[in-house]
Amino acid sequence: MIRKYHKKILLLAVTFVGLTIFLSVYKIQKAYRQFTQIKALSVIKDPDLPNFTLKTISIHPHDKTTFTEGLVWYQGFLYESGGGRGRSVLRKVDLLTGKAVKSRKVPAPHFAEGITIFREKVYQLTWKSHTCFVYDADTLEKTGEFTYKGEGWGLTHDARYLIMSDGTHRLRFVDPDTFKTVRTLDVRMNGAIVNNLNELEFVEGMIYANVYITNSIVRIDPSTGNVTGLIDLTPLYEKMSPFSLSGINMPNGIAYDPETRAIYVTGKFWPKLFKVKIVPRGVSGGR
Numbered sequence: 001m002i003r004k005y006h007k008k009i010l011l012l013a014v015t016f017v018g019l020t021i022f023l024s025v026y027k028i029q030k031a032y033r034q035f036t037q038i039k040a041l042s043v044i045k046d047p048d049l050p051n052f053t054l055k056t057i058s059i060h061p062h063d064k065t066t067f068t069e070g071l072v073w074y075q076g077f078l079y080e081s082g083g084g085r086g087r088s089v090l091r092k093v094d095l096l097t098g099k100a101v102k103s104r105k106v107p108a109p110h111f112a113e114g115i116t117i118f119r120e121k122v123y124q125l126t127w128k129s130h131t132c133f134v135y136d137a138d139t140l141e142k143t144g145e146f147t148y149k150g151e152g153w154g155l156t157h158d159a160r161y162l163i164m165s166d167g168t169h170r171l172r173f174v175d176p177d178t179f180k181t182v183r184t185l186d187v188r189m190n191g192a193i194v195n196n197l198n199e200l201e202f203v204e205g206m207i208y209a210n211v212y213i214t215n216s217i218v219r220i221d222p223s224t225g226n227v228t229g230l231i232d233l234t235p236l237y238e239k240m241s242p243f244s245l246s247g248i249n250m251p252n253g254i255a256y257d258p259e260t261r262a263i264y265v266t267g268k269f270w271p272k273l274f275k276v277k278i279v280p281r282g283v284s285g286g287r
């Protein structure tokens with residue numbers, strides 16, 4: 001009787017261990033497939049333009065559950081907007097730990113998108129609900145909101161205006177007090193429009209933009225809309241484990257600290273955030 005009981009326990013234990021191993025292998029395979037697919041996304045190349053790549057200065061933890069749609073550096077902290085319906089969020093993040101020191105949930109059905117901080121206010125776009133939320137940059141308390149037409153993707157600002165992308169090739173320069181569009185800028189690379197402009201950052205007089213479904217950032221001259229440089233993000237994958245169980249998604253998120261001139265980049269569900277230097281890869285293009 002006791003021997004029969006032991007056999008049952010042993011069978012259950014073997015089944016449990018077997019299932020655990022099977023699920024672990026399945027998860028690792030799935031993560032590896034996802035990692036490989038994202039790493040293989042196209043890189044925008046043009047032999048007539050300056051081509052850049054990234055030199056990693058330091059690597060920091062990033063919240064693997066955040067679907068990064070906006071990234072900003074402000075007064076010693078990263079600010080991040082995470083997308084998803086019912087899981088959208090605005091986070092004020094400590095660089096060294098990757099943990100939020102403050103966060104605000106964005107209520108469904110809003111899907112949070114790009115953010116920028118201008119005159120001590122955080123502006124946060126939403127994807128399809130035509131709403132820009134405004135928060136106090138210190139407390140993250142909501143202080144107002146605006147409406148706009150079309151979709152909201154990336155957001156940054158120059159000395160005077162907010163600069164917004166909407167998934168097309170067109171950037172809008174927006175009055176921060178009224179959210180009215182004061183001018184638009186069509187982005188072109190050697191005459192051809194560049195669609196799917198996503199997360200943005202204004203860096204030393206140029207607009208940097210992640211381009212959706214690619215591993216590239218384009219550098220845009222705000223006076224002409226011309227792409228003046230291409231940045232290949234693929235070296236970053238060498239610094240991340242393909243076996244991460246989080247299932248990373250495409251790169252999105254550029255932040256700039258004007259005091260130290262540091263640039264930070266990450267991606268959707270990425271386990272890491274990178275402090276980088278943009279370095280020439282040669283003007284003739286190619287790897």
Ligand SMILES: [Ca+2]
Pocket residue numbers: 070071072115155156199200201253254255
């Ligand atoms: Ca940004």
